[in-house]
Amino acid sequence: MMQNIRIAIQKSGRLSEDSIDLFKECGIKLDMGKGRLKSVSSNFNAEFLFLRDDDIPGYVEDGVADLGIVGENVLVESAKKVNLVKKLGFSKCRLSIAIPREESFEGPQSLQNKSIATSYPKLLSKYLKENGIKANIHEISGSVEIAPSIGLADAVCDIVSSGSTLLSNGLKEVQEIFKSEAVLIGNKNLSAENKSILEKILFRINAVQKAQD
Numbered sequence: 001m002m003q004n005i006r007i008a009i010q011k012s013g014r015l016s017e018d019s020i021d022l023f024k025e026c027g028i029k030l031d032m033g034k035g036r037l038k039s040v041s042s043n044f045n046a047e048f049l050f051l052r053d054d055d056i057p058g059y060v061e062d063g064v065a066d067l068g069i070v071g072e073n074v075l076v077e078s079a080k081k082v083n084l085v086k087k088l089g090f091s092k093c094r095l096s097i098a099i100p101r102e103e104s105f106e107g108p109q110s111l112q113n114k115s116i117a118t119s120y121p122k123l124l125s126k127y128l129k130e131n132g133i134k135a136n137i138h139e140i141s142g143s144v145e146i147a148p149s150i151g152l153a154d155a156v157c158d159i160v161s162s163g164s165t166l167l168s169n170g171l172k173e174v175q176e177i178f179k180s181e182a183v184l185i186g187n188k189n190l191s192a193e194n195k196s197i198l199e200k201i202l203f204r205i206n207a208v209q210k211a212q213d
């Protein structure tokens with residue numbers, strides 16, 4: 001009997017629905033029962049692990065999962081050693097700097113000596129360094145957008161998709177620093193068997209994407 005390839009996808013959030021849809025369109029059945037963290041496909045050699053997106057690159061690096069779908073932002077920030085197998089073209093978003101609506105921004109120098117709240121310290125540091133800016137990075141894991149209004153930071157650096165989170169927190173986007181979309185990642189040492197299952201999955205994904213063009 002062939003083993004199952006283990007695929008990690010986001011449990012809930014911006015990527016989860018599109019990730020599930022992708023496999024369904026590929027004809028790979030997965031049922032995501034309420035609260036279930038694992039599901040074995042009934043018609044394909046795959047099992048799905050439903051995890052927090054931030055944890056997925058680490059699980060794929062360690063081989064707990066063979067494949068995973070995450071935002072490129074999460075992948076790059078994690079600095080985990082995995083293969084970027086394919087960009088998937090959905091869940092597009094950007095990592096941007098945002099400041100209170102009433103303030104002005106004259107380019108990166110406006111951030112000099114300011115404090116910036118973010119869940120993406122590595123990507124933000126890189127941007128600041130490239131622009132010769134010294135700023136104080138406050139790393140927080142969620143609800144980043146409320147930081148300026150509670151006096152925790154002067155600015156934020158967070159993911160923007162529709163922009164509605166920024167808007168409802170009185171912030172405006174002033175500088176995009178990274179463009180992101182969902183990517184398929186893979187462990188660097190897949191078994192021969194898993195490599196052949198991955199080939200089948202890629203063949204189907206390509207067919208789905210062709211049909212959508």
Ligand code: PRP
Pocket residue numbers: 013014053142158159160161162163164165166
């Ligand atoms: C991002 C960000 C905001 C939201 C912005 O979170 O932290 O919460 O998306 O989207 P909007 O511009 O459409 O309002 P993400 O979905 O990456 O989830 P996570 O940070 O909770 O993992």
Ligand code: ZN
Pocket residue numbers: 052053054
């Ligand atoms: Zn997350």
Ligand code: MG
Pocket residue numbers: 142143
């Ligand atoms: Mg968020």
